Amino acid sequence: MTAVSANTRRTAGAGRVLVVEDDEGIRDMLRYNLASAGFAVHEAADGASGLRTxxxxxxxxILLDLMLPGMTGLDFCRAVRKTSRVPIIMLTAKDSEVDKIVGLELGADDYITKPFSVREVIAxxxxxxxxxxxxxxEPRSTPEVETIGSFTIDRAARRVTVRDREVKLAAREFDLLSHLVAHPNRVHTREALLESVWGPEFNGDRKTVDVHIRWLRQKFAGQVDFEIVTVRGSGYRLDRRPEAAA
Known part of the structure; x- marks a missing residue:
């Protein structure tokens, strides 16, 4: 399938969205509604032309359909991530859970399951x-000391404080929290957390991630300016409150 020529409708200036979708009906529906919501919309019907656009x-x-002709959505995501951190939302079928996980691992920021509502997409x-x-x-190295509001983590000293009072953490709790704080506002699958925190040689139950997340939530509930959010069907994300993001 050949590329659709870029169609740009500039209205209220909500931002520029590239829709990479081979289904013409879905593409037209997204173009119309996103333009009505104030976005400048560009389109492509396959991965290769999507990369050029x-x-x-x-x-x-980028709104990215996973089931594209030629270059797959996963290949597209991999190619984009070599040079750019532009946010990517995947459009997936109900039965493509493995693709969702792989896509998130490759750097997609979120996914929406088909069929979807326009309101959900815009939200x-x-x-x-x-x-x-x-x-x-720009990518940055993980700092030794990082502060979020009243919360401070000192990686060199392996010490966490909240309002200048130390919070005692087990070694694995500290490592997991350190990793989440270093990579906020993105989804981490259980498998990715196990590999990054427990190591690739870990052969235990993947539910150990859930247990450690629960312990961290209990220790910091209501005391810090971030939240460890469960992303249903995917994993976990640490969200900083906007006022604590600076």
Whole structure:
């Protein structure tokens, strides 16, 4: 299938969205409703033309169908992530749970299951764009000391304080919290957390992640300016409150 020529409708200036979707009906529906919501919309009907359009249009966000002709949505996501951190929302079928997980691991920021409502798509776009604004523009090394409001983690000393009072953590609790704080506002699957925190040699129950998350929530509930959110069917995300993101 050949590319659809870029269609741009600039209205209220909500941002630039690239829709990469081979289904013409879905593409037309998204174009119309996103333009009505104030977005400048660019389109592509396959992955290769989507990459070309992404380079020329510099979108603020990409809506990406996983089931594309030729280059798959996963391949597209992998190619984009080599050079860009532009937010990506995947459009997936109900039975593609494995693809959802792989897509999130490759760097997609969220996913929406088909069939979807226009209101859900627009709400998710606004949410992902808000989260993206809280992230640093360029990759950074993990600092030894990091502060979120009244919370401070000192990685060199392996010490966590809240309002200058130390919170005692087990070694694995500290490592898990450190990883989440270092990578806020993005979804982490259980498998990714196990590999990053417990190590690739870990052969235990993946539910150990859930247990450690529960312990962290109990220790910090109502005391800190972030929340460890469960992303149903995917994993966990640490959300900083906007006033504590600076």
């Amino acid at each position: 992404a380079r020329t249009s510099s979108p603020d966000l 998710r776009i606004h949410s992902v764009l808000r989260r993206a604004q809280l992230e640093p523009a």
